[in-house]
Amino acid sequence: xxxxxxxxxxxxxxxxxxxxxxxxxxxxxxxxxxxxxxxxxxxxxxxxxxxxxxxxxxxxxxxxxxxxxxxxxxxxxxxxxxxxxxxxxxxxxxxxxxxxxxxxxxxxxxxxxxxxxxxxxxxxxxxxxxxxxxxxxxxxxxxxxxxxxxxxxxxxxxxxxxxxxxxxxxxxxxxxxxxxxxxxxxxxxxxxxxxxxxxxxxxxxxxxxxxxxxxxxxxxxxxxxxxxxxxxxxxxxxxxxxxxxxxxxxxxxxxxxxxxxxxxxxxxxxxxxxxxxxxxxxxxxxxxxxxxxxxxxxxxxxxxxxxxxxxxxxxxxxxxxxxxxxxxxxxxxxxxxxxxxxxxxx
Amino acid sequence: xxxxxxxxxxxxxxxxxxxxxxxxxxxxxxxxxxxxxxxxxxxxxxxxxxxxxxxxxxxxxxxxxxxxxxxxxxxxxxxxxxxxxxxxxxxxxxxxxxxxxxxxxxxxxxxxxxxxxxxxxxxxxxxxxxxxxxxxxxxxxxxxxxxxxxxxxxxxxxxxxxxxxxxxxxxxxxxxxxxxxxxxxxxxxxxxxxxxxxxxxxxxxxxxxxxxxxxxxxxxxxxxxxxxxxxxxxxxxxxxxxxxxxxxxxxxxxxxxxxxxxxxxxxxxxxxxxxxxxxxxxxxxxxxxxxxxxxxxxxxxxxxxxxxxxxxxxxxxxxxxxxxxxxxxxxxxxxxxxxxxxxxxx
Numbered sequence: 273x274x275x276x277x278x279x280x281x282x283x284x285x286x287x288x289x290x291x292x293x294x295x296x297x298x299x300x301x302x303x304x305x306x307x308x309x310x311x312x313x314x315x316x317x318x319x320x321x322x323x324x325x326x327x328x329x330x331x332x333x334x335x336x337x338x339x340x341x342x343x344x345x346x347x348x349x350x351x352x353x354x355x356x357x358x359x360x361x362x363x364x365x366x367x368x369x370x371x372x373x374x375x376x377x378x379x380x381x382x383x384x385x386x387x388x389x390x391x392x393x394x395x396x397x398x399x400x401x402x403x404x405x406x407x408x409x410x411x412x413x414x415x416x417x418x419x420x421x422x423x424x425x426x427x428x429x430x431x432x433x434x435x436x437x438x439x440x441x442x443x444x445x446x447x448x449x450x451x452x453x454x455x456x457x458x459x460x461x462x463x464x465x466x467x468x469x470x471x472x473x474x475x476x477x478x479x480x481x482x483x484x485x486x487x488x489x490x491x492x493x494x495x496x497x498x499x500x501x502x503x504x505x506x507x508x509x510x511x512x513x514x515x516x517x518x519x520x521x522x523x524x525x526x527x528x529x530x531x532x533x534x535x536x537x538x539x540x541x542x543x544x545x546x547x548x549x550x551x552x553x554x555x556x557x558x559x560x561x562x563x564x565x566x567x568x569x570x571x572x573x574x575x576x577x578x579x580x581x582x583x584x585x586x587x588x589x590x591x592x593x594x595x596x597x598x599x600x601x602x603x604x605x606x607x608x609x610x611x612x613x614x615x616x617x618x
Numbered sequence: 619x620x621x622x623x624x625x626x627x628x629x630x631x632x633x634x635x636x637x638x639x640x641x642x643x644x645x646x647x648x649x650x651x652x653x654x655x656x657x658x659x660x661x662x663x664x665x666x667x668x669x670x671x672x673x674x675x676x677x678x679x680x681x682x683x684x685x686x687x688x689x690x691x692x693x694x695x696x697x698x699x700x701x702x703x704x705x706x707x708x709x710x711x712x713x714x715x716x717x718x719x720x721x722x723x724x725x726x727x728x729x730x731x732x733x734x735x736x737x738x739x740x741x742x743x744x745x746x747x748x749x750x751x752x753x754x755x756x757x758x759x760x761x762x763x764x765x766x767x768x769x770x771x772x773x774x775x776x777x778x779x780x781x782x783x784x785x786x787x788x789x790x791x792x793x794x795x796x797x798x799x800x801x802x803x804x805x806x807x808x809x810x811x812x813x814x815x816x817x818x819x820x821x822x823x824x825x826x827x828x829x830x831x832x833x834x835x836x837x838x839x840x841x842x843x844x845x846x847x848x849x850x851x852x853x854x855x856x857x858x859x860x861x862x863x864x865x866x867x868x869x870x871x872x873x874x875x876x877x878x879x880x881x882x883x884x885x886x887x888x889x890x891x892x893x894x895x896x897x898x899x900x901x902x903x904x905x906x907x908x909x910x911x912x913x914x915x916x917x918x919x920x921x922x923x924x925x926x927x928x929x930x931x932x933x934x935x936x937x938x939x940x941x942x943x944x945x946x947x948x949x950x951x952x953x954x955x956x957x958x959x960x961x962x963x964x
Contacts, residue, residue, distance in 0.1 A: 317696070320692050320693070320696060323688065323689070323692055324688070324689035324692055324693060325689070340744075341744075342669065342670070342688070343669070343670035343671070343740055344737075344740055344744070346666050346669055346670055346692060347666070347670060347733060347736050347737055347740060348737075349696075350663070350666060350695075350699075350729070350733050350736075351729075351730070351733035351734075351737070353696075353699060353729070354726065354729030354730045354733055355726075355730060357722070357725065357726040357729065358726050358730075361719065361722060361723055361726060364719065369715055369719075373707065373710065373715075376703070376707060376722075377707055379703065380700065380703035380704050380707060383696070383697075383699070383700030383703065384697070384700045384701060387693060387696050387697035387700055388697075390693050390696075391690075391693055391694075391697070394689055394690055394693060398686075398687075398690070527877070527878075527882075528874060528877070528878075531873070531874070531877050532873075532874075536873075
């Protein structure tokens with residue numbers, strides 16, 4: 273359980289929770305149990321997400337299920353979810369009953385929203401539905417990233433800091449816009465950054481067949497023959513990393529096809545890992561990458577513009593509804609995030 | 619999320635929770651949100667357990683991950699864990715703050731205990747450690763089954779019913795003994811009952827390499843050559859059910875070995891699912907079954923005696939510490955479980 277939490281990371285959710293609490297005038301101790309719970313929750317979901325997505329690298333190291341196997345990794349994630357409940361109960365000593373219960377209710381909501389968002393995306397993948405609109409993408413991100421990584425940390429921070437309801441709600445609206453901008457930038461980094469920069473699989477979103485604005489824009493705007501090829505590549509599963517690539521054994525297989533009768537050939541083929549046979553390969557994913565980043569970067573530019581629109585909206589909400597908060601380094605930190613989410617390189 | 623909960627099942631944990639509450643004088647509404655939370659928690663863990671154990675059948679139907687794939691199944695389990703928090707917060711309206719918070723603390727503890735118990739067993743499997751003593755087995759079962767399925771439901775029921783602390787603690791001690799007897803009987807059913815009776819894989823524990831008193835007793839008492847063969851079979855993984863058995867393609871492979879040079883052969887062999895090559899097979903598991911059930915059933919008898927010892931201890935605790943509870947159908951139900959856990963056939 274200590275493995276992922278001890279790897280270097282941004283600690284974004286605890287940072288948001290603590291900054292929101294301090295910005296509304298809360299003291300330094302008030303947000304700490306909740307901040308710890310956020311980091312435990314997040315690390316639990318990362319362990320399960322890596323299983324669900326078949327990811328190889330997380331925070332510059334192999335993913336937990338590649339180190340320990342899927343059974344252990346699923347159980348480690350459950351263990352961390354279980355432990356996260358304890359600091360939330362410690363809140364009662366620090367904050368009293370009322371705020372502690374409101375914080376528990378927010379955790380119940382965030383868990384449900386993020387699972388629903390994940391389920392939306394997994395369902396699209398399962399149905400091979402690629403006619404997803406920008407609006408549907410934004411709704412999924414609202415749940416999966418918005419609630420989970422942005423809205424709930426600032427709401428909890430505001431409650432721990434004793435904010436009035438209008439201030440708390442403004443924090444939530446601000447954080448939603450920030451979160452959407454953050455996620456779109458995250459998608460862009462997966463297309464543009466190196467593994468050394470982001471600490472996880474390069475082009476991971478394309479290998480996993482994840483939904484991004486740039487990919488959806490490309491599918492809407494490229495020639496229909498390119499679109500058909502793209503859908504064909506996206507429909508294939510990721511290769512299993514414990515098997516040699518199909519390309520390597522292709523010459524052997526063609527030699528065997530002559531030796532075996534068709535029934536024998538069919539039985540052999542079915543014993544060979546089906547993921548190897550029909551899985552995505554490096555040239556296919558590189559081709560997809562060129563498709564999404566090509567045409568003078570018009571699809572990337574589309575995604576960048578949407579991200580900027582949400583970052584600007586976050587600035588406007590902050591100035592209008594949170595501008596009256598007393599000046600503090602915490603207030604400045606929150607406001608500065610509006611620029612950071614777009615400029616960051618990792 | 620509705621799939622497992624809608625399949626017919628015993629609803630053991632809600633039944634224990636409701637009976638404990640009513641037996642100490644609680645009203646009919648008091649235990650219901652907690653009982654719902656137990657059933658949600660349990661179904662979430664079943665979904666994840668089935669992934670971890672590679673099980674095929676649950677409650678007479680295919681397991682969720684065989685229907686939807688591992689990613690969906692892990693996420694469905696997370697969703698149910700998240701939803702379980704909501705009835706626990708509803709408790710505040712029904713029971714007031716104090717009891718609701720004590721119940722939340724018990725859920726935090728039960729989640730940690732059961733994950734620790736699961737981790738103990740997965741670690742033994744991983745280390746191929748088969749010199750586990752009966753005492754170690756009982757400690758694992760105390761955490762994995764005792765806390766999760768017996769102790770926490772009656773503690774929560776007692777709290778919801780407003781029991782005094784000594785009554786609540788006696789309920790917990792009673793339930794622990796009952797739970798250990800239940801688990802040992804569960805292990806015996808996996809060796810002796812049919813799939814139609816228990817609604818899950820027959821000999822599932824042997825296929826999964828699960829630790830049971832009868833298997834541990836056999837390993838301690840059989841001839842050393844039989845022990846070596848048993849450990850060899852137990853060390854093999856379960857076969858993947860989406861692949862044909864190795865036996866079926868063995869003739870084809872031996873034909874190919876003559877055609878290919880050694881390097882080509884090695885590459886082909888590594889592309890063939892390694893679980894198929896080295897996995898447990900039906901004759902091996904049947905042999906294990908005969909080993910554990912043979913020698914006049916001496917290992918089964920050992921397990922039965924330990925189960926009876928714990929069931930008798932449960933009766934003594936009940937009579938000594940809970941005998942003074944007013945007569946009710948709920949009190950009789952709890953006491954009758956001491957016999958039921960040993961006699962049940964499913």
